[in-house]
Amino acid sequence: MDRISDGLETKAGAGSDIAALFAEFSTAFEEFKRTNDQRLGEIEKRGTADGLLDGKLERLNAVLDGHKAALDRASAERGRPALEGKGALANGEYKEAFSAYVKRGEEKALQTGVAGDGGYVVPGEVETEITRLMTHISPIRAIAGVRQISASVYKRPITVTGPETGWVGETASRSETDSQVIAELSYPTAELYAMPAATSAFLDDAAVDVGQWIADEVNAAFAAQETTAFVTGDGTNKPKGFLAATTVAEGSWEWGKLGYVATGTSGALPSSNPSDVLVDLVYALKSGYRQNASWVMNRKTQGAIRKLKDSDGNYLWQPATSADGRASLMGFPLVEEEDMPNVGANSLSVAFGDFRRGYLIVDRQGVNVLRDPYSSKPYVLFYTTKRVGGGIADFDAIKLLKFGAS
Known part of the structure; x- marks a missing residue:
């Protein structure tokens, strides 16, 4: 288990308890949102954010990535069919x-x-x-x-x-149309x-x-x-x-x-x-x-986009709703x-x-x-x-x- 400061941790080797891994992932994302909201509030008030908040946010990004990797491994192991x-x-x-x-x-x-x-x-x-x-x-x-x-x-x-088409009257002449390519x-x-x-x-x-x-x-x-x-x-x-x-x-x-x-x-x-x-x-x-x-x-690009909000203050990036699901961005699934x-x-x-x-x-x-x-x-x-x-x-x-x- 790899620990980082601020009481946060990544459990990349947490085993195959998918429900527990998913719960930890969801908790980490809530902490990510609280920290980013605080960072954005400071930027709005003072034009800049405390460097400690930026550092914590990057560590939280790493935590989310670690939990996601562990979830992917656990899901793959559970989905493996029996053979010989x-x-x-x-x-x-x-x-x-x-x-x-x-x-x-x-x-x-x-x-x-x-x-x-x-x-x-x-x-x-x-x-x-x-x-x-x-x-x-x-x-x-x-x-x-x-x-x-x-x-x-x-x-x-x-x-x-496709072939060119058009509307024409009952008795009107028909000009030659272009064929399909x-x-x-x-x-x-x-x-x-x-x-x-x-x-x-x-x-x-x-x-x-x-x-x-x-x-x-x-x-x-x-x-x-x-x-x-x-x-x-x-x-x-x-x-x-x-x-x-x-x-x-x-x-x-x-x-x-x-x-x-x-x-x-x-x-x-x-x-x-x-x-x-x-x-x-x-x-x-x-x-x-x-x-x-x-x-x-x-992963790095996703980490940057994870911080974005819409005009109503909602995060564009959302975590998966189930342990074997995908994160989404603006309602569309996101593939890492x-x-x-x-x-x-x-x-x-x-x-x-x-x-x-x-x-x-x-x-x-x-x-x-x-x-x-x-x-x-x-x-x-x-x-x-x-x-x-x-x-x-x-x-x-x-x-x-x-x-x-x-």
């Missing part, structure tokens, strides 16, 4: 053979799972478990559109503009790998659930790598992130580019009515996208994504949009495991790979906040 030996199996014979391959290198019963490039396809429930675990810790995967494919590239036709979006998959290691003694333990062990070992590595790519990836041997798209001021938006709203101040929110730019960003998004929209930003840039000159630090329609993740079916008992004796290495791609699906469904003059 703990439920019905879709293909028990193949699963048993896969376990024999991982533990002892036996291959004869695995011919139905032979991959063309060597190694073996993990049982279906293990593959599903890996995806489920990654969803818990990969924020973009949790809100984006996801499609499973059997090929290496997914191509998707999309109508950029169709574009093709392509999502190539790239190989993502992890290489967990185990000793022979560990693998010989009859109690070891090899499917769960593989999933536990690779999911964090897979999730961290793919999440970064979904945000900032350049598309070379990895998915193309939404921040890698060409951006343009919202007033000049066109298909193929992401629109942004500028704060008007380099590296900061406006000093006067700072929340107005957030309202502008919300309404830059068309109504059909707003109903399922989410905010995406990192550490790969989003910190606030800086001309940074695109806040995204807002319907990511289910705006960003598509493609998973090629199958997770392969290649057993290597030779390269790192006495350890046995398991070269585990999956193929994943991603890219923008609708350039009108995501808008960005640019911390710049224009």
Whole structure:
């Protein structure tokens, strides 16, 4: 347990008592609001706040972040499904053979799972478990559109503009109209790998659930790598992130580019009515996208926005209403994504949009495991790979906040 001054504490290792963690989180947020109200009152009266209050507020921000991280871990552990030996199996014979391959290198019963490039396809429930675990810790995967494919590239036709239409009288002449414009979006998959290691003694333990062990070992590595790519990836041997798209001021938006709203101040929110730019960003998004929209930003940016109020004195940022829920900003769910840039000159630090329609993740079916008992004796290495791609699906469904003059 890490303690900080002012009687506040962060319980990052508080275990899996979700109700208790949520209660502590709610208490910390109430203290945050009281402290920030006091700070704002001093600024209104004297034009500046006591530095001690600023310091306490930053510590409270850290407390809130710590409690939120603990809640996320506890929720992920509670949501983890049982695997080997703990439920019905879709293909028990193949699963048993896969376990024999991982533990002892036996291959004869695995011919139905032979991959063309060597190694073996993990049982279906293990593959599903890996995806489920990654969803818990990969924020973009949790809100984006996801499609499973059997090929290496997914191509998707999309109508950029529909056919021209118009009203006409019963006997009036009909002029020729423009036809619709169709574009093709392509999502190539790239190989993502992890290489967990185990000793022979560990693998010989009859109690070891090899499917769960593989999933536990690779999911964090897979999730961290793919999440970064979904945000900032350049598309070379990895998915193309939404921040890698060409951006343009919202007033000049066109298909193929992401629109942004500028704060008007380099590296900061406006000093006067700072929340107005957030309202502008919300309404830059068309109504059909707003109903399922989410905010995406990192922890530091969220810490700054957490202090904002509306004209009636209500905080724009609100904590989750349940232990497994999300915080909200102006009534829309907020997703914390550490790969989003910190606030800086001309940074695109806040995204807002319907990511289910705006960003598509493609998973090629199958997770392969290649057993290597030779390269790192006495350890046995398991070269585990999956193929994943991603890219923008609708350039009108995501808008960005640019911390710049224009």
